[in-house]
Each structure stands twice: as structure tokens, then as C-alpha cells.
Amino acid sequence: MLLFTPGPTPVPENIRQSMATPTIHHRTPEFEAIFRRARELLLEMLGMDEVVLLASSGTGAMESAVTNLTSSKILTINAGKFGERFGKIAKAHNIDYKELMYEWNTPADVNEIVNEIKADSSIDAIAIQISESSGGLRHPVEEIAKKVKEINPNIMIIADGITAMGVEKIDISNIDAVIGGSQKAFMLPPGLAILGLSQKAVEKVGKGRGFYFNLASEIKKQRENTTAYTAATTLIIGLVEILEELNRFGFDNLYTTTRKRGEAVRKALESIGLNIYPKVSSLAMATIYHEKTPEIRKLLKSKYSVNVAGGQEQLKNSIFRINNMGLIESSEIAWVLNSVESAMAELDLRKFDGTANRVFTESMILQ
Numbered sequence: 001m002l003l004f005t006p007g008p009t010p011v012p013e014n015i016r017q018s019m020a021t022p023t024i025h026h027r028t029p030e031f032e033a034i035f036r037r038a039r040e041l042l043l044e045m046l047g048m049d050e051v052v053l054l055a056s057s058g059t060g061a062m063e064s065a066v067t068n069l070t071s072s073k074i075l076t077i078n079a080g081k082f083g084e085r086f087g088k089i090a091k092a093h094n095i096d097y098k099e100l101m102y103e104w105n106t107p108a109d110v111n112e113i114v115n116e117i118k119a120d121s122s123i124d125a126i127a128i129q130i131s132e133s134s135g136g137l138r139h140p141v142e143e144i145a146k147k148v149k150e151i152n153p154n155i156m157i158i159a160d161g162i163t164a165m166g167v168e169k170i171d172i173s174n175i176d177a178v179i180g181g182s183q184k185a186f187m188l189p190p191g192l193a194i195l196g197l198s199q200k201a202v203e204k205v206g207k208g209r210g211f212y213f214n215l216a217s218e219i220k221k222q223r224e225n226t227t228a229y230t231a232a233t234t235l236i237i238g239l240v241e242i243l244e245e246l247n248r249f250g251f252d253n254l255y256t257t258t259r260k261r262g263e264a265v266r267k268a269l270e271s272i273g274l275n276i277y278p279k280v281s282s283l284a285m286a287t288i289y290h291e292k293t294p295e296i297r298k299l300l301k302s303k304y305s306v307n308v309a310g311g312q313e314q315l316k317n318s319i320f321r322i323n324n325m326g327l328i329e330s331s332e333i334a335w336v337l338n339s340v341e342s343a344m345a346e347l348d349l350r351k352f353d354g355t356a357n358r359v360f361t362e363s364m365i366l367q
């Protein structure tokens, strides 16, 4: 089965092998050297001032960012399940919040956010997805961050980059916290969260809040190449392995390849009459709106051994999402596109003539 969901992504064989070594103790110079390397590579990759690794899924880093970086009120942007989650986190912690809602295909409105900030001076943090995976949507985070900082540089910009980290070069110039997760573009198993922080964010953390997700305790320990509690040693070993590999490949090269492939895939899907769902597409995935989504996905799975993601809630049966994160073999994505076209032919939606593959290949070669 080809796993083509936008998280989890497949774990390459060499990375799996690197994690198959005997467990080492986390309070040893041996592990501290590995941890140091993970920090170095992440700081270089992200360009942030500080980085924290948490033994949790991505949501743990979302929660720690919200609780440690909000003092009075947070503005959350809800254009899907993950944006909604920021509001739920605030609510669970009795943190005052205001939520702006958008359709799942619609990017956040910069002016609306600016007006909200101007109208309510108690807002001291904003949480938004760079790529909202629910609808494969890209928010204009850079522009929002820039405008907000012009009004008040002390407002913390919390960016959920779980499907942006390792996908595109994130412009962190006005961002205070950027969140990543192991199971997306890092091609690792789930269970490790990454949190990049600006100097301003580190200052705001101060003594930190909460217990397990108290960033002050973690920052203190992690600067000494250890963790406050038992580190996710196996995942961190895998992280160093993949980061070294991506570093050799070149991060810029990774971003260029991902962009080129993402655009070629979208073009190919459109060439066979499919419609892209989001008004502004995230590079992490191709999201197609189609009434026959359940039938298409079923055929992809049963006949072509391809697993793509469906939608959630109101979009459960009307969108499907094809992953574009990580190192993907051209032959595999070509197979996926061929399978989508074949499935459409079998459902009498169009004739099969190899258009998707031709357009994809032309786009990759002639671009």
C-alpha cells in the first residue's frame, strides 16, 4: 500500500533502520551528543533563536505555545480542525480567546485581523496555521505577522507549521513560535513535537506555565542537551538521521523539489477535470473537491493500493487529499496520478488517456 496521506507520511527504510538500534539511556554523554546535533540542525533549518523538542504529538507543542506565550488574551484563526484546536486549547486552560472563523477553503483576512488587534489591546498572542491541513489551505501568515508586529511588536505570533516545516522555507522574521511534528515532512513515526522560538518568545516564557509542557523547564534543560523528563530517544535518533540526510540533500533543494512537484501534481489533477478545493493551496498536499470522493478513494485503495486521505466533518465525503511532503519518488506520485485517472474512468467520469501522467511528467521536465 502506498501511503499518500498528508501525515503520517512513510518512514524511509534507512531511517527505520537507524531507530532499530538498542535503546540507550537518555542521561548519558552518548545521547547528549545526539541531542546536541538535533538542536544544531533544527536551529539551522528553522533560523529561530531557540528550539524545544517535546515527547508528544504536534498538539503538545500547540498547547505549550498557547499556555506559555499568552498572558491575557489570544486571537485564534479557525479555518479548519487545527485552527479550531487552538481555541479549544485556550478554552481548556481558561485562557481568554477570540476566534475568527473562515470557510475551510478561505485564507484568513489580513485586514480583519489587523482590525481585531486594533480594537482589543488585551490581545497579546495570535495563533494560526501556516498550512491548515483540513482543507489543504495556505494562510497569509507572513503578511499577518508583519502587519501585527507593526501595530504591536509584543504580540506573540504562534504559527502552526506542522505541514509547513520541511515543506517550504518559512519566513520567521515576524514569527515567535513555529510548531512542527515528526509524522509530517520529517517522515518519522508520530510522537515528537518541535517548537522553534524567537528570543522575544523565550523572554515572554519567563518562569513558564503548566508542568509537563512548561517551556521554562524545557528550555533550561535542552540548552544543556538534555530534557526535563525522559526524552523520546528513539525518535530523536531518527530525527538526526533524517535531518543529516536532508541537510546533505540541501534544504533549499528540498523546498524547490517540493514546490515543483506540488505544482505539477495540481496541474495534472486539473488537466483531468478535477477541482482544487482551497482558494490558496498549501504545498503540503493536493486537495480535490469531488462528490464521488468515497468511490474514488475506495477504488484507489482496493484496486491500486493507494491510500489518500478523505476530509473531516462537513467535508468528509467531498474532498480527498494527496500528500506532497517529504522525499517522494516521482514514480510513486506518477502511479498515484495514473490511479486517480483510472479510477475516474472506471466511474465513468472521463475516458482514460494518460493525460494526468503526461501533464505531470511534462511539468516536471519542462518547468
Ligand SMILES: *Cc1c(COP(=O)(O)O)cnc(C)c1O
Binding pocket: 007, 057, 058, 059, 060, 082, 129, 131, 132, 133, 160, 162, 163, 181
Ligand atoms: C497533523 C497536524 C497537527 C497535529 O496533530 P497531532 O495529531 O497532534 O500531531 C496540527 N496542525 C496541523 C496543521 C496538522 O496538519
